[in-house]
Amino acid sequence: MKRRILSVIAGTAVLSLAAGAASAATLDDVKSKDSVQCGVSQGLPGFSNPDQDGNWTGLDVDFCRAVAAAIFGDPSKVKFTPLSAKERFTALQSGDVDVLSRNTTWTMSRDTALGLNFSVVNYYDGQGFMVRKDLGVNSALELSGASICTNTGTTTELNVADYFRANNMEYELVAFEKADEVVAAYDAGRCDVYTTDQSGLYAQRLKLTDPGAHIVLPEIISKEPLGPVVRQGDDQWLNIIKWTHFAMLNAEELGVTQANVDEMKSSDNPSVKRLLGTEGEFGGAIGLGNDWAYNIIKAVGNYGETFDRNVGPDTPLAISRGVNAQWNQGGLQYGPPIR
Amino acid sequence: MSDTSNNPSAAFVRNEMIEQSAAPARAVGIVAWLRGNLFSNWVDSVITLIILYGLYLMIPPLLNFAFFDAIWSGTDRTACTTEAQGGVRAPDWFGGCWAYVDAYFNQFIYGRYPDDEQWRVNIVFIMFFGGLAPLLIPSVPFKQANIIFMSIVFPVASFILLTGGNLHYTGFLLPGFVMEPSATRFWVDYAIITAVVLAIGYGVSRGTDSDPEPMVKMVLWIMGGLAVVLALFAVPFGLEPVETDRWGGLLVTLVIAITGIAVSLPIGIALALGRRSNMPIVKLFSVIFIEFWRGVPLITVLFMSSVMLPLFLPEGVHFDKLLRALIGVAMFSAAYMAEVVRGGLQAIPKGQYEGAMALGLGFGQMMRMIILPQALTLVIPGIVNTFIGLFKDTTLVLIIGLFDFLGQIQSSFTDPTWASPVQLVSGYMFAAFVYFVFCFGMSRYSAYMERRLDTGHKS
Numbered sequence: 001m002k003r004r005i006l007s008v009i010a011g012t013a014v015l016s017l018a019a020g021a022a023s024a025a026t027l028d029d030v031k032s033k034d035s036v037q038c039g040v041s042q043g044l045p046g047f048s049n050p051d052q053d054g055n056w057t058g059l060d061v062d063f064c065r066a067v068a069a070a071i072f073g074d075p076s077k078v079k080f081t082p083l084s085a086k087e088r089f090t091a092l093q094s095g096d097v098d099v100l101s102r103n104t105t106w107t108m109s110r111d112t113a114l115g116l117n118f119s120v121v122n123y124y125d126g127q128g129f130m131v132r133k134d135l136g137v138n139s140a141l142e143l144s145g146a147s148i149c150t151n152t153g154t155t156t157e158l159n160v161a162d163y164f165r166a167n168n169m170e171y172e173l174v175a176f177e178k179a180d181e182v183v184a185a186y187d188a189g190r191c192d193v194y195t196t197d198q199s200g201l202y203a204q205r206l207k208l209t210d211p212g213a214h215i216v217l218p219e220i221i222s223k224e225p226l227g228p229v230v231r232q233g234d235d236q237w238l239n240i241i242k243w244t245h246f247a248m249l250n251a252e253e254l255g256v257t258q259a260n261v262d263e264m265k266s267s268d269n270p271s272v273k274r275l276l277g278t279e280g281e282f283g284g285a286i287g288l289g290n291d292w293a294y295n296i297i298k299a300v301g302n303y304g305e306t307f308d309r310n311v312g313p314d315t316p317l318a319i320s321r322g323v324n325a326q327w328n329q330g331g332l333q334y335g336p337p338i339r
Numbered sequence: 340m341s342d343t344s345n346n347p348s349a350a351f352v353r354n355e356m357i358e359q360s361a362a363p364a365r366a367v368g369i370v371a372w373l374r375g376n377l378f379s380n381w382v383d384s385v386i387t388l389i390i391l392y393g394l395y396l397m398i399p400p401l402l403n404f405a406f407f408d409a410i411w412s413g414t415d416r417t418a419c420t421t422e423a424q425g426g427v428r429a430p431d432w433f434g435g436c437w438a439y440v441d442a443y444f445n446q447f448i449y450g451r452y453p454d455d456e457q458w459r460v461n462i463v464f465i466m467f468f469g470g471l472a473p474l475l476i477p478s479v480p481f482k483q484a485n486i487i488f489m490s491i492v493f494p495v496a497s498f499i500l501l502t503g504g505n506l507h508y509t510g511f512l513l514p515g516f517v518m519e520p521s522a523t524r525f526w527v528d529y530a531i532i533t534a535v536v537l538a539i540g541y542g543v544s545r546g547t548d549s550d551p552e553p554m555v556k557m558v559l560w561i562m563g564g565l566a567v568v569l570a571l572f573a574v575p576f577g578l579e580p581v582e583t584d585r586w587g588g589l590l591v592t593l594v595i596a597i598t599g600i601a602v603s604l605p606i607g608i609a610l611a612l613g614r615r616s617n618m619p620i621v622k623l624f625s626v627i628f629i630e631f632w633r634g635v636p637l638i639t640v641l642f643m644s645s646v647m648l649p650l651f652l653p654e655g656v657h658f659d660k661l662l663r664a665l666i667g668v669a670m671f672s673a674a675y676m677a678e679v680v681r682g683g684l685q686a687i688p689k690g691q692y693e694g695a696m697a698l699g700l701g702f703g704q705m706m707r708m709i710i711l712p713q714a715l716t717l718v719i720p721g722i723v724n725t726f727i728g729l730f731k732d733t734t735l736v737l738i739i740g741l742f743d744f745l746g747q748i749q750s751s752f753t754d755p756t757w758a759s760p761v762q763l764v765s766g767y768m769f770a771a772f773v774y775f776v777f778c779f780g781m782s783r784y785s786a787y788m789e790r791r792l793d794t795g796h797k798s
Binding site: 042043044045046049050051052053054055079080081082083084086087090091093094095096180184187203206207208209210211212213315316317 | 416421423424425442443445446450451452454582584585642645646647649650652657737738739740742746749750751752753754755756757758759760762763
């Protein structure tokens with residue numbers, strides 16, 4: 001009896017502590033919490049992983065900081081919730097996180113059936129192959145009969161099956177539960193080919209005994225557009241997420257960088273003026289201050305800068321821009337104009 | 340007839356004792372030990388040689404990796420990679436990268452707990468080990484004070500230190516139009532609940548014609564004590580609040596394991612007694628509880644708590660992730676503990692119960708003084724087994740996004756700054772070492788306790 005009453009009290013006490021305001025607009029929630037709650041991965045090099053000082057770093061993490069900068073003018077007003085692949089959507093649906101920025105592939109079923117909205121694509125990924133150089137293979141189409149190492153239970157497995165069947169090729173699958181096991185098996189020569197998302201190939205190559213003896217084949221066999229996700233039904237919040245990314249793209253296109261953003265404020269270019277809020281009232285339309293984009297760029301830089309800082313050629317990952325270049329550089333990143 | 344003993348002059352009789360000579364070389368010392376244990380016949384000899392060869396194959400590479408070829412200092416992956424891999428080591432170098440463990444050491448212990456606040460975790464560690472050691476050593480006095488410290492002061496102080504305390508109660512019972520959410524409303528609610536409990540208890544006592552006074556006293560004590568604790572949690576001590584998603588590493592492992600151990604034992608004992616009880620409702624409840632929690636895998640429990648529970652809660656209500664895992668782990672291990680304790684209870688002969696009843700002891704006294712002391716000492720190996728299992732099972736919380744010690748190490752594998760072929764091996768070796776130290780410590784202590792209580796009935 002007493003035990004039960006005690007537990008009821010304890011339970012309700014905890015609940016009431018945590019109970020915040022009921023579902024208002026996400027932006028109002030975020031403002032009253034004074035921070036953006038951002039769901040990230042449990043560790044994916046270059047996208048979201050804690051560094052040795054415990055700070056989150058990566059492309060997805062910088063995006064969250066950009067959102068915080070846009071809203072509060074302070075990139076540190078963001079809290080990160082590491083989520084496993086399985087719990088990520090529930091966490092967003094239940095309101096545990098405000099935005100899910102966790103290398104999540106935009107697919108039709110996820111966009112439509114889960115009550116979620118994909119906003120933009122901040123990284124175009126795709127599944128690729130890595131092989132030993134001494135195999136003398138230069139194209140994935142020459143891989144017939146190869147044994148292929150990959151993770152179990154992911155779309156990578158299915159993509160491989162689709163690709164080989166479509167091209168009438170034989171293959172033997174060697175699957176493991178964890179990425180580390182896959183790399184170790186490939187390194188030990190248990191299979192000829194290692195396949196996963198291309199950004200992952202670059203990261204895992206660092207763990208090979210002789211990275212120089214392996215090449216990444218040029219073929220991309222699947223589309224993996226990765227981007228931030230929000231709950232359905234809050235268009236204002238969706239707009240904020242979308243335009244945070246677009247502002248970073250536009251900044252790169254216009255040559256506005258973290259270093260020169262203050263000088264650029266006095267630029268005569270009307271596009272720059274609209275971006276940085278010296279002309280027009282664009283911030284107000286999404287419920288933010290007029291200097292929202294200025295704050296983003298001041299805090300994390302433009303898209304190219306965050307790319308270079310986290311995954312670019314000077315990082316250990318050394319990923320080239322490829323399809324993630326600006327549209328006028330032959331890539332797919334296209335920021336709609338601010339006007 | 341002659342008596343040789345009386346005739347020392349006979350030539351064949353020794354007059355003095357022979358000097359004690361040393362035992363034959365084959366029967367003493369290391370040679371005898373080797374002959375007795377390793378080479379006593381040809382089968383043993385062959386087995387010994389095979390094992391020695393196996394050790395020769397394993398030990399030197401292990402020592403080379405862990406010590407002789409290991410790298411102890413460095414700032415990034417170049418220190419722990421060969422030239423072909425982009426580092427500075429010779430081509431065939433293969434050794435432990437302790438520089439990486441060193442760089443991450445802080446995170447392995449505290450997770451992402453803010454640097455400036457880590458002294459709070461240190462104090463909790465010191466309080467824990469400082470309070471536990473004298474409790475575990477039988478000859479140290481003041482056991483009672485020590486138990487009070489460990490069971491009341493330590494948990495409350497740890498909670499305040501680790502989270503920062505300063506909770507804001509808003510109340511939950513009275514609707515908003517009666518009273519605005521505030522600390523006052525919470526205490527009014529609290530008083531109402533206390534009054535309701537008292538009234539029910541009083542009514543029941545009057546209805547069953549028993550004296551309501553002890554019940555009233557007990558309720559007041561419990562509610563009063565709880566109120567003091569809750570009030571302490573709300574005191575602004577000026578500590579920076581640290582949310583549980585910043586906790587990690589050994590801190591989380593120990594928090595989960597210790598809470599699980601501390602909660603599961605009393606609940607387990609209660610459930611074991613309940614399952615053997617003659618009261619049908621109590622028995623049914625205990626059986627259902629135990630079988631439910633034993634029937635589902637811990638992973639499922641954790642998944643339910645992290646994936647399903649948020650969907651059932653009203654919108655805007657958040658239940659702390661770590662708290663959810665804590666409750667799940669505690670319930671789960673309580674069910675196992677209950678069965679271990681029940682095994683001990685079964686082993687106590689009926690005569691012990693009857694003797695206790697013949698002395699006029701009540702149920703509580705009988706259990707406290709006669710049955711449980713015997714039953715629990717009997718099942719020490721089983722209890723410690725459950726504890727060790729629980730300690731290692733804490734690693735499962737990784738799947739719900741909490742970084743325990745192993746999870747923190749695994750998450751550090753994703754840092755490209757240190758990525759190298761030896762990173763995994765080094766990290767896992769360190770993890771194995773730390774887990775071994777803890778589990779072996781628990782196991783040794785239980786062996787010591789068994790010897791001391793002579794539960795094996797060897798002597």
